[in-house]
Amino acid sequence: MTSLYVQVKERLPEHQGVISDAETLLLNRRDFHITQISAVNANLAVMGFKVGYPYRVLLGFLDQICGNLIKNDFNVILADPSLAIAGFYSWMRAGGSRTFGRVYAPKGIGRFPLVGGLMKELVDDFVAVSEVKPDSQPSKDRQHLFTLVLGNTKRADQTVFAVDRFVEAGSGLLILKDYARVGAFDEREYLESKLIFPAITFEGHAFALKV
């Protein structure tokens, strides 16, 4: 398929730098996402994952939150297996190990590629601390911990599922990927009914923080 950039480049005015994938076209921006200084890019490359800019932006945000803010034990709720990379990356950046940080994946965690070395240890540990079963959720004694809820919004039930997990958490961060898609069901009412008023990024991610 012809890329978005190729389709419109003839019509573009003079510009310095373009960031583009299938959905995004930004002019006059430097690309700090696909570069050798980006930890996110390096991780995606070594795992062999290919994702678009919106997902990279989301991972970049998680990189900062999890790498610098989470100091104590924590939970990651993977409300949708399509966000397994984000789940793994967040857990790893927060210092996750077999004894620090738990992952709850009621809908599964998908398959991780075969990697070697230190990366293999990390993936193995992530899989080991991931509780994969339909009723998986933090036990009562862990509900007070900072909980990162990663959800998708392709279907209404996905949104509802993620939001409900966030409501149960004592504190944490809710991230809903692809929240602002045109054609998505009207999810905003459901969040507001739970008194959650998320910030929506340009790429269409919803963020809500509870402290």
Add this chain to the structure above:
Amino acid sequence: MSKQITQRIEALINEGKFEEGRALAQQSGLNPVDMEAVLGAIAFKEGKYQEAEVTFQRVLQANPNHVATKSNYTSLLVKQRKFKLALPFAKEAFDKNPTHEGFAVNYAACLSETDRFEEAVNVLQPLADKPDSSERVVLACAATLRGAVRPEEALALLRLAQTRFPDSTEIVRALADAEAEMDPRLAAMALRRLEKKLPDSVSLKWNASFSELRIRNFRRGWQLYEHGLDEKIGKIGRPLPAQVKVFPRLTELDEIDPNKWTLFTCEQGLGDQILFLGALREALQRFPKSALVAEERMVGLLQRSFPETPVYTYALAHGWANQKHRINGVFPIGSLMRHFRGSVASFGRHRRSYLKPDASLVDKYRAALQAKAPGDEIIGISWRGGYWDRQKRTKSFEFELFAQLMKAPGRRFVALQYGDVAAERAESKRLGLPVTFVDGIDFIKNTDAWFALAMACDRIISVSTALVHFVGAAGGRVDLLIGDYQAPFIWGLDEGRSLPYANVHIHRKSREESVQEFFHRVEATL
């Protein structure tokens, strides 16, 4: 601005009484522009450079001819190493008052840093030659003379100055640095004496490491070399990539917990990296749970060369900052030398090839080169080396000199020089030289392809640059051309087979021979 007030404020600032200086300025009814100028000067002295810069810019916007601020602003820019920005201000100040030492030193610093050493010498020499010249001017002048590759004159100036400033450690240090270019043994002795006087000087130890390593005093040299990791040395030392600074830094083998991962991290330029990687395998044998961390362009090549260990990028490692429970920390590969290359004999024992080019690329390039000149010996050449301006001047030989090597039939040359080679390409075309300039490979970004191209050659003739290390570490034949001034320490002081690489042969120009004679001598050995 009243001169009296200014002097009082200046005195307070010099005594470090910044608050009092500020208070006096505010009480003294200065006009707003002068007030800003004083506050900017105080911020500068306090080390609040950003605040000072903004303030100076505001003053100069209001009064572009504010002399004191122009001078302070120049000093600030020089201090921040923003030489290009400082140059016009420095020139203006110097032109107005060429006998003012501060103006001259600032202007000369700007000229030197923009590779205009001879002009810098012209600025400083009249002041330095005065019988009552200050130590500061003498030191600055000696530095510019060294930059202009006139170390004998620098030495003479400093020796004279030593009679006037017998207690100055700075003069002794500068003398040792200048001496290092002429006679590294004398320099090493001078630096050892100085070290006794200044036992806490990190920069002295760092400088001394090169003299010691150059004279093959490896035990002491590598020990001193560790001081290059000190933040005080900065960019000219061994700064590690920012991304891996989030980890504890290890330099001792007994700090390594073998049950956790150790990240051996590359450091400095590519040539240094390749040299240090010569000791990596011994470390990996001792600590198998290790990874090598490198810049992205080197990952493929290093993974091929060290298949027993994973190779990661700096950015990837950065992402593991909080995985300290499973990572010991970063071990700069330069520090491996202290543990595994402590003697001349240890180099000799491990002089084997350890870098592996992409074999299919080598074959492809070799076939293409052979097709261009069937039956000819294929010789790769590189004539320019160094990162810092001064290094470039002492490491490089003019391309025209290489033409002397091209007279004999049966030789095809391949330009392996990185950077801008447009002038040499045109010259080669004009003279009809048998040199191939390869298009389509970015020698800087595509290291693997550049390396494969070098390995496709029968031999390499090169000045001291990363190319020599790459080919040498892969076992390729290199004729290394070194000038008569200070060369990288690893090449020692002699000619003949190099210490780290079996097939690298050093040709060293003597002071007595001209460059033409030197190239004739090299030609005779080919």
